[in-house]
Amino acid sequence: MNDMAAARPSGAPVAAAAPAIELKDLTMRFGADGPSPVLAVDRVSFSLAPGEFVSLIGPSGCGKTTILNLLTGLLHETPEGKLEVLGKPPREGNPDIAYMLARDSLLPWRTALENAAYGMEIRGVPKQERETRALDLLKQVGLGDFADKYPKALSHGMRQRCALARTFALDSPVLLMDEPFGALDAQTKLTLEDVLMNLWSAHRKTVVFVTHDLAEAIALSDRVVVMSARPGRIIADVPIDLPRPRSVRKLQSDHRFHDLYAQLWGLLEQGTTGDE
Numbered sequence: 359m360n361d362m363a364a365a366r367p368s369g370a371p372v373a374a375a376a377p378a379i380e381l382k383d384l385t386m387r388f389g390a391d392g393p394s395p396v397l398a399v400d401r402v403s404f405s406l407a408p409g410e411f412v413s414l415i416g417p418s419g420c421g422k423t424t425i426l427n428l429l430t431g432l433l434h435e436t437p438e439g440k441l442e443v444l445g446k447p448p449r450e451g452n453p454d455i456a457y458m459l460a461r462d463s464l465l466p467w468r469t470a471l472e473n474a475a476y477g478m479e480i481r482g483v484p485k486q487e488r489e490t491r492a493l494d495l496l497k498q499v500g501l502g503d504f505a506d507k508y509p510k511a512l513s514h515g516m517r518q519r520c521a522l523a524r525t526f527a528l529d530s531p532v533l534l535m536d537e538p539f540g541a542l543d544a545q546t547k548l549t550l551e552d553v554l555m556n557l558w559s560a561h562r563k564t565v566v567f568v569t570h571d572l573a574e575a576i577a578l579s580d581r582v583v584v585m586s587a588r589p590g591r592i593i594a595d596v597p598i599d600l601p602r603p604r605s606v607r608k609l610q611s612d613h614r615f616h617d618l619y620a621q622l623w624g625l626l627e628q629g630t631t632g633d634e
């Protein structure tokens with residue numbers, strides 16, 4: 359982790375760097391003023407150093423998406439506790455954050471290039487600059503030859519590559535990804551995980567990655583944060599000390615990978631069946 363932060367082009371040593379994301383005793387109660395409030399997130403604390411890749415895993419309904427939405431400032435109900443992105447409280451439309459969801463959400467009437475440039479367009483990046491950057495990113499995700507194709511001509515995996523290009527083209531220091539490969543078949547998913555790892559190695563963003571796929575979490579992450587069933591609490595924060603660069607496919611035959619898998623599986627089981 360230290361080496362990684364120190365290797366950032368403009369990076370101060372990690373000891374001196376403020377966290378990129380910080381949650382301290384974050385509690386979220388939906389409908390707090392109504393007759394049946396829902397305690398979704400209960401005193402959650404964790405932080406990410408700049409450039410760290412952290413996965414968030416836990417049973418469905420434990421508050422993972424809620425945490426991402428809170429980080430983006432998209433929720434209008436107010437949480438308790440501390441929540442900061444690059445030292446500031448969340449605010450809607452924060453350009454420091456790029457958000458990627460499971461659905462590819464490409465616009466069908468736009469080409470791959472225009473889709474990859476779309477986020478930048480919303481942020482007011484000049485046309486020439488955004489097209490140059492979008493094309494560069496399309497090449498990085500292996501879609502250089504498909505820039506003028508429409509989404510209907512692309513496979514599901516290619517559409518998610520395009521969405522990755524759009525997300526990274528924004529050049530936001532913080533990426534939030536909510537099960538971005540959740541709807542892909544197993545083989546395509548492995549390929550997209552490699553594409554994401556290559557992008558992350560090249561661009562070194564701070565990433566919060568939500569998944570329910572333990573193998574995916576281990577393969578990609580510096581740490582995996584495990585949450586309990588609702589109300590979501592942190593059960594464990596597990597460092598993934600596998601060397602990088604990693605090959606997602608090769609990891610499947612590494613015994614350390616399987617040890618981590620067993621450890622995380624045990625923690626999830628404990629969080630699902632344990633009392634509240």
Ligand SMILES: Nc1ncnc2c1ncn2[C@@H]1O[C@H](COP(=O)(O)OP(=O)(O)O)[C@@H](O)[C@H]1O
Pocket residue numbers: 388389396398416417418419420421422423424425588
């Ligand atoms: N806008 C909302 N109003 C009320 N309850 C909500 C709202 N959004 C989420 N919840 C509840 O909060 C809990 C956590 O949801 P969510 O963050 O979507 O979980 P996850 O992403 O881990 O599956 C769930 O019980 C869900 O029903």
Ligand SMILES: [Mg+2]
Pocket residue numbers: 422423424536
């Ligand atoms: Mg969710």
